[in-house]
Amino acid sequence: MTDADDEPDTDAVDAPAAPVVAGTIRLSLLGADPALPLAQALRRGGAALADAEPGPKQASAELLARFHYGLASARAGRLGDVRLIAQLLEEVAARPAPLLWPQPDGTQIDAARPEVDPAGLPDVAAATAYRAAHLDALAKLLGETETLILPLSAPVLLCDPQSGRLAPRPAPGVVPPGWPEAPGTADALDAGFARLQAALTTLAPKAALRLIVLPAPAEASSETRAAHALVASRAAAWARAEDRVAQDPVLDALVARLATLPAEGRDFDRLATLITRLCGGADLLDLVEGTAAPLAPPPETDRKARQKDPERRAKRKAKAEARDKGRTAKVMCEDELLEAFSK
Amino acid sequence: MTLRLCVIGNSHIGAIKLGWDRLMAEAVPGWDAIEPTFFGAPSDGMRHVALQDGALVPTRQKITSHFRQLSGGYDRIDLARFDAFLLIGLNMSSKRILRFYKSHAWVGLSGTAGKTLVHPAFAEAFLTERYRSTQLFEHAERLRGATDKPVLALAEPHWADWARQAPEGVSDYGWDKAIRAGDGPAIGEMFLRAVGAALAPHAIFVPQPPETVADGVTTRGAYNKEASRLISGEGGGTDASHMNADFGLACWAAIHPALTAACDIEGVPA
Numbered sequence: 001m002t003d004a005d006d007e008p009d010t011d012a013v014d015a016p017a018a019p020v021v022a023g024t025i026r027l028s029l030l031g032a033d034p035a036l037p038l039a040q041a042l043r044r045g046g047a048a049l050a051d052a053e054p055g056p057k058q059a060s061a062e063l064l065a066r067f068h069y070g071l072a073s074a075r076a077g078r079l080g081d082v083r084l085i086a087q088l089l090e091e092v093a094a095r096p097a098p099l100l101w102p103q104p105d106g107t108q109i110d111a112a113r114p115e116v117d118p119a120g121l122p123d124v125a126a127a128t129a130y131r132a133a134h135l136d137a138l139a140k141l142l143g144e145t146e147t148l149i150l151p152l153s154a155p156v157l158l159c160d161p162q163s164g165r166l167a168p169r170p171a172p173g174v175v176p177p178g179w180p181e182a183p184g185t186a187d188a189l190d191a192g193f194a195r196l197q198a199a200l201t202t203l204a205p206k207a208a209l210r211l212i213v214l215p216a217p218a219e220a221s222s223e224t225r226a227a228h229a230l231v232a233s234r235a236a237a238w239a240r241a242e243d244r245v246a247q248d249p250v251l252d253a254l255v256a257r258l259a260t261l262p263a264e265g266r267d268f269d270r271l272a273t274l275i276t277r278l279c280g281g282a283d284l285l286d287l288v289e290g291t292a293a294p295l296a297p298p299p300e301t302d303r304k305a306r307q308k309d310p311e312r313r314a315k316r317k318a319k320a321e322a323r324d325k326g327r328t329a330k331v332m333c334e335d336e337l338l339e340a341f342s343k
Numbered sequence: 344m345t346l347r348l349c350v351i352g353n354s355h356i357g358a359i360k361l362g363w364d365r366l367m368a369e370a371v372p373g374w375d376a377i378e379p380t381f382f383g384a385p386s387d388g389m390r391h392v393a394l395q396d397g398a399l400v401p402t403r404q405k406i407t408s409h410f411r412q413l414s415g416g417y418d419r420i421d422l423a424r425f426d427a428f429l430l431i432g433l434n435m436s437s438k439r440i441l442r443f444y445k446s447h448a449w450v451g452l453s454g455t456a457g458k459t460l461v462h463p464a465f466a467e468a469f470l471t472e473r474y475r476s477t478q479l480f481e482h483a484e485r486l487r488g489a490t491d492k493p494v495l496a497l498a499e500p501h502w503a504d505w506a507r508q509a510p511e512g513v514s515d516y517g518w519d520k521a522i523r524a525g526d527g528p529a530i531g532e533m534f535l536r537a538v539g540a541a542l543a544p545h546a547i548f549v550p551q552p553p554e555t556v557a558d559g560v561t562t563r564g565a566y567n568k569e570a571s572r573l574i575s576g577e578g579g580g581t582d583a584s585h586m587n588a589d590f591g592l593a594c595w596a597a598i599h600p601a602l603t604a605a606c607d608i609e610g611v612p613a
Contacts (some may be wrong), residue, residue: 055469059469063469067468121450310574337385339380
């Protein structure tokens with residue numbers, strides 16, 4: 001058989017990267033702040049971080065990050081506001097028509113996550129199909145989630161005056177409608193927590209929740225700082241009232257410190273390990289005193305059992321045959337080349 | 344004035360050479376203003392070539408031997424000897440996008456069942472990135488860094504359309520599924536966009552002549568090398584990847600406008 005391409009002929013070449021199973025702390029993360037490498041820290045810290053929408057494994061890290069692949073357990077955007085998270089989960093269950101922003105070029109932008117895919121889709125049908133695939137992935141993720149990490153902050157939200165639905169502020173280049181902002185009052189946040197609780201009861205009834213309140217940026221105005229303080233206050237109140245919800249200002253501070261450390265450094269890894277253990281439910285004092293139970297090792301990879309697996313055996317055989325064909329291909333390519341130049 | 348054209352590629356320059364022979368045999372007016380010299384090596388052999396003192400020099404004896412045989416005696420490519428460069432094949436293939444299509448689909452395609460749905464902008468960016476890891480791109484980049492002469496590039500031809508119903512022993516890259524889903528033309532268009540974007544900084548991309556393309560992602564059987572082999576009674580009917588002199592001829596017709604736009608050629612008919 002002739003096949004001059006030097007790539008292996010395998011379906012797995014561009015298959016989505018499988019979720020990393022690195023340890024026994026199984027976490028899901030909703031909300032991706034590009035300035036805060038929380039997902040990266042959780043993976044480096046030993047968590048098996050769920051990934052409901054993995055990118056192709058051969059894509060570069062830069063490209064994946066640009067399109068929000070791997071920044072959280074789903075490509076849902078920055079989120080950060082409990083009202084936005086609650087609205088998203090309600091949409092997972094109810095599947096309303098997506099909130100779209102028509103652009104001057106005729107394309108449609110998904111208002112719920114305009115920073116994830118800043119280029120629009122050609123029409124409403126395409127945008128609706130794409131949104132549905134995203135919500136399907138989220139539904140599956142939530143159904144399998146054991147511990148859900150929700151970073152919270154005080155992003156500026158826009159409100160559709162007609163439906164009351166919220167949207168994050170769009171990325172540069174996206175033209176938003178002239179919607180008013182939706183300030184995060186205490187009542188509005190409390191209502192958001194109640195809606196989130198109701199949605200999770202349906203979608204992830206057994207999942208534990210860990211809230212992480214992110215600090216206001218260093219250059220933030222006093223108004224923004226006040227908004228963050230309010231979020232922290234309401235999140236703490238909700239955590240006190242609900243058994244399965246946890247929020248700890250120490251963890252918040254440790255996560256905030258992540259943004260100040262170079263991701264390649266040893267300190268990042270040490271901090272990542274601590275954060276991951278805390279997210280997994282370990283007690284802070286046990287960790288500080290060194291009395292915390294050691295992490296169970298990752299599930300044993302039974303190599304022999306995998307080798308005997310008929311499906312894997314068939315794949316290995318196909319690969320070996322492809323390699324043999326590759327050798328034949330080189331001969332064929334050489335024949336083709338030399339034949340053309342023999343005249 | 345004669346334009347000295349350096350043609351570099353893998354086995355797919357065979358069809359280009361056969362097409363050139365046809366042009367000369369039929370004495371098509373004006374083409375004598377172009378003087379091609381061919382260099383190449385089968386499969387991925389061109390990766391064993393290094394840039395040394397303004398020349399592309401094989402680092403393996405076997406490749407030197409191919410250079411001599413194809414070029415009529417030259418064992419290196421002195422870049423200063425040529426007025427333009429034409430890169431052919433070198434692993435830039437639509438097979439790569441078809442592999443992606445087995446596990447992913449972008450919004451707008453029909454064959455999405457069981458696949459990860461991605462935004463078309465991501466698909467294009469990803470495929471552009473992937474096509475930058477081909478030898479065609481690497482040679483274009485290397486030439487652009489070493490010379491300011493025009494560089495043109497053709498990808499490997501799509502496999503022949505009969506590969507859709509391939510007999511046992513023929514690789515299945517999913518042509519039939521893609522075409523039956525109605526996605527062939529869209530995949531073909533995405534291939535052209537991604538390859539064009541990948542090459543854009545370094546080379547002028549010359550797409551496969553449209554008249555040779557069937558369903559966006561295959562080559563019409565009449566242009567397949569096996570077509571002439573079967574007629575002459577040779578071959579086993581299993582080579583869907585290499586094309587014949589008719590294909591080469593069509594490629595020269597497509598190369599012509601790009602070449603005339605990039606170079607000052609007199610006497611070559613449009």
